[in-house]
Amino acid sequence: MPHELNLIQQLVVFVLPLIFAITVHEAAHGWVADKLGDHTARAMGRVTINPIPHIDPVGTIIVPLALYAMTTLAGGGGLIFGWAKPVPINPRNFGNYRRDMALTAAAGPVSNFIMLLIWAVLLRMSAGMESSASWFAEPLAYMAVGGILINAILMVLNLLPILPLDGGRVLASLLPPRLSFSYARLEPWGLFILIGLMVTGILWPIMRPMLQLVQGLAYSVAGLM
Numbered sequence: 001m002p003h004e005l006n007l008i009q010q011l012v013v014f015v016l017p018l019i020f021a022i023t024v025h026e027a028a029h030g031w032v033a034d035k036l037g038d039h040t041a042r043a044m045g046r047v048t049i050n051p052i053p054h055i056d057p058v059g060t061i062i063v064p065l066a067l068y069a070m071t072t073l074a075g076g077g078g079l080i081f082g083w084a085k086p087v088p089i090n091p092r093n094f095g096n097y098r099r100d101m102a103l104t105a106a107a108g109p110v111s112n113f114i115m116l117l118i119w120a121v122l123l124r125m126s127a128g129m130e131s132s133a134s135w136f137a138e139p140l141a142y143m144a145v146g147g148i149l150i151n152a153i154l155m156v157l158n159l160l161p162i163l164p165l166d167g168g169r170v171l172a173s174l175l176p177p178r179l180s181f182s183y184a185r186l187e188p189w190g191l192f193i194l195i196g197l198m199v200t201g202i203l204w205p206i207m208r209p210m211l212q213l214v215q216g217l218a219y220s221v222a223g224l225m
Contacts, residue, residue: 011065013139017147021115021154022060022084023051028111029104030087036100038093046087059083098173098180105169112155113214119147120218127223148218156210162194163187 027049030041045053055061060083094100123144129137159167164187172180186193197203 010142013142014146014150017119017143017150018064019051019055019060020049021112021147021150023049023054024111024115025108025154025158026054026084026087028107029089032107033087033089033094033100033104036103037095038090038100038104040090040093041087044088054084054087056083056085102170102173105166105173108166109155109158112151112158116148116151116155116214116218117221119144119151120221123148123218123222123224144222148215152211152214152218153207155214156207159210160194160206163190165190165194 027047030047033040034042034047041047051060063083089101089104091097091101123141126137126141126144129140158165161167161171163169163172163184168187168190172184175183194203197206
């Protein structure tokens with residue numbers, strides 16, 4: 001990747017990885033729930049990689065683009081994230097409520113990890129095409145780097161043990177029932193806690209070690225480490 005992209009070019013190569021990262025994340029929740037007996041998401045057309053049913057105009061488009069523009073203008077280094085419409089889940093349809101809720105919640109971050117590895121493979125492929133098809137290899141390489149970064153961020157962010165994030169759902173399912181009930185009462189404050197961590201600058205240092213780990217794994221798969 002010999003030259004630096006301008007803002008418009010960066011947005012172009014980041015849009016597809018971002019949409020897929022968010023879309024597949026939500027579809028994975030619905031797919032696992034469907035396999036575990038809750039067919040609500042499938043009935044509503046949410047077990048699909050078609051991004052349209054999953055797109056939230058604010059969380060999928062406006063917020064990520066605004067954050068990306070602001071961090072780019074500020075010299076980079078900020079946290080870029082987004083969200084889609086939550087997949088509807090009816091846990092009363094599960095055979096084992098606690099286990100199945102944990103598996104359904106974990107499906108999102110797992111899907112981001114799988115996509116991260118897929119982008120790493122594509123990055124490796126792009127390196128092999130530089131001499132014969134540089135017109136395609138260079139954009140693919142940029143897109144793959146963006147896909148690795150975006151999926152790493154979504155995976156690590158969602159693994160934080162804060163409700164309503166996926167990590168919070170998993171933790172609530174693993175705690176003893178009484179403690180789980182007390183923990184679940186914190187959910188209305190979860191978004192405020194997350195925003196507070198972001199504003200105070202605490203969130204990024206918390207996430208950085210895990211981000212470095214998963215990105216290092218991806219670049220090892222790509223043959224760049």
